[in-house]
Amino acid sequence: MNGAPVELVVIIVNYRVPQLTLRCIESLLDDSADMPPFQIHVIDNHSGDDSPRIIGDYLDEKGLRERVLLTPSPINGGYAYGNNIGLRRVLEMAQRPRHVWLLNPDTQVYPGAARHLIEFLDAHPRAGMAGSRLEDADGTGQISAFRFPSPASEFLGAMQVGVLDRLFAERLVPVPLQSQPHRADWLAGASLMMKTALVEDIGLMDEEYFLYFEEVDYCLQARRRGWEIWYVPRSRVHHVVGAATGISDLRKKAPRRPQYWFDSRRRFFLKNYGKGTALLADLAAISGYAIWRMRRRIQAKPDLDPPHFLQDLLANSVFLRGASLEH
Numbered sequence: 001m002n003g004a005p006v007e008l009v010v011i012i013v014n015y016r017v018p019q020l021t022l023r024c025i026e027s028l029l030d031d032s033a034d035m036p037p038f039q040i041h042v043i044d045n046h047s048g049d050d051s052p053r054i055i056g057d058y059l060d061e062k063g064l065r066e067r068v069l070l071t072p073s074p075i076n077g078g079y080a081y082g083n084n085i086g087l088r089r090v091l092e093m094a095q096r097p098r099h100v101w102l103l104n105p106d107t108q109v110y111p112g113a114a115r116h117l118i119e120f121l122d123a124h125p126r127a128g129m130a131g132s133r134l135e136d137a138d139g140t141g142q143i144s145a146f147r148f149p150s151p152a153s154e155f156l157g158a159m160q161v162g163v164l165d166r167l168f169a170e171r172l173v174p175v176p177l178q179s180q181p182h183r184a185d186w187l188a189g190a191s192l193m194m195k196t197a198l199v200e201d202i203g204l205m206d207e208e209y210f211l212y213f214e215e216v217d218y219c220l221q222a223r224r225r226g227w228e229i230w231y232v233p234r235s236r237v238h239h240v241v242g243a244a245t246g247i248s249d250l251r252k253k254a255p256r257r258p259q260y261w262f263d264s265r266r267r268f269f270l271k272n273y274g275k276g277t278a279l280l281a282d283l284a285a286i287s288g289y290a291i292w293r294m295r296r297r298i299q300a301k302p303d304l305d306p307p308h309f310l311q312d313l314l315a316n317s318v319f320l321r322g323a324s325l326e327h
Contacts, residue, residue: 006093007036008114010101011086013079015045018054020105020240025058025068027108035114039097040068041086046076078210078260079189080218087204096196104190106240107134116235117193120181128198128227129219131187132235133177142239144191145175145184145231148220149268151280158288161295181232186219191237198227206271208325213264220272254306262316267325275323282317289313 010028014021025040032038044052052072059065071085083102090100099118103109109132117130134142147153152171156164165172175184192215202221205214219229269278289310296303306312314320 004037005095006039006097008038008099008101008118009086009090009093009097010038010040010103011043011083012040012103012105013043013045013082013086014047014051014055014105015076015082016047016049016051017105018047018049018051021051021055022058024103024105024107024109025064027110028103028114029064031109031111031114034112036118038114041089042068042070043082043085044070044072045078045082046073048076077207078214079212080205080209080214081207084204084207087199090196091199098196099193100196100199101191101193102189103237104239107190108238109191110236110238113191113235113237114193117232120230120232120235121193121195124228124230126226126228127195127230128201128222129187129192129194129229130232130235131184131193131230132191132237133231133233134188134190134237134239136241137238141177141233142188142241143174143177144188145178145182146173146186146188146216147171147175148185148216149173149281151277151284154281155284155288158285158292160292175231177233178231179233181230181234184229184231185223186216187229187231189215190239191235198222201225201227208267209264210260211258211264212261213268217268217272253304256307257309257312259316262312266316266318266321270318270323270325275318278318278323282313282319286310286313286317 012021012024021042028040042055044055052070055070059068059070073082073085087100090096099121101114113132117132120130121127131144134144136142150171152168153173156168156172202225205218209217222229266278269281293310
């Protein structure tokens with residue numbers, strides 16, 4: 001950095017994937033000539049394995065302790081909790097950087113990924129967040145721009161009827177891949193750059209989300225404050241889908257959804273839209289998914305659904321758990 005003020009802080013939250021984290025760091029360092037002065041903050045989210053040692057040994061070997069700050073968390077508080085450790089450090093810096101970049105440890109940035117996001121944010125005053133095109137190893141794009149969930153999207157997503165998806169495309173959560181920048185309701189948190197001014201404006205992420213829906217909530221708070229959120233496909237990032245949890249890759253048989261996914265979904269609807277909409281969302285998801293299961297059996301379609309998903313949806317619905325935000 002040659003003593004220049006830090007203009008970008010990259011936050012990576014590691015949980016038991018130290019080798020992926022190191023590859024992510026290396027991809028950033030490989031692109032450093034095309035980036036402003038930056039610092040990487042790695043938060044180990046109480047992995048309970050050798051992650052801190054493996055990452056620490058790498059930093060010592062490469063002489064990177066000043067450029068890459070490793071912070072072991074005392075607990076595994078979840079994705080928002082881990083990122084907030086880094087965000088608090090940004091807000092405590094005497095000279096705050098202009099941008100903060102949240103990167104998953106299972107990502108590797110391609111050349112120019114940071115520069116394209118920074119240039120876009122700088123050119124658009126109301127743009128507070130910008131996200132990359134996420135790709136498989138072979139360059140296949142992953143959908144990473146989305147609309148906010150609603151009762152209608154819950155029903156359509158659960159039903160999985162192509163003709164309905166085409167008729168009501170604007171109600172679906174996923175936004176089809178596009179080759180030009182466009183606004184979105186929310187972006188995948190795997191590669192999400194923000195203006196520090198936005199963090200100063202809306203505060204930290206909601207740590208009551210352990211995992212999933214936290215970036216949806218954070219983007220919604222930003223939108224409510226008048227910030228724009230943009231998908232910028234010129235910024236390309238390789239993303240290993242579901243490396244930590246295994247539930248994000250919709251192309252293969254899904255494991256059973258963990259309890260924290262249902263807690264996060266429930267919290268999002270109750271917190272942001274109230275009991276009435278949460279009830280409608282639960283009814284839509286349960287009825288739509290029940291119809292899909294019957295249709296799947298009749299049409300002998302492959303079963304890629306999470307085990308016991310219908311029962312878990314019902315058990316975690318507002319109908320049975322009430323409208324409290326307490327877990």
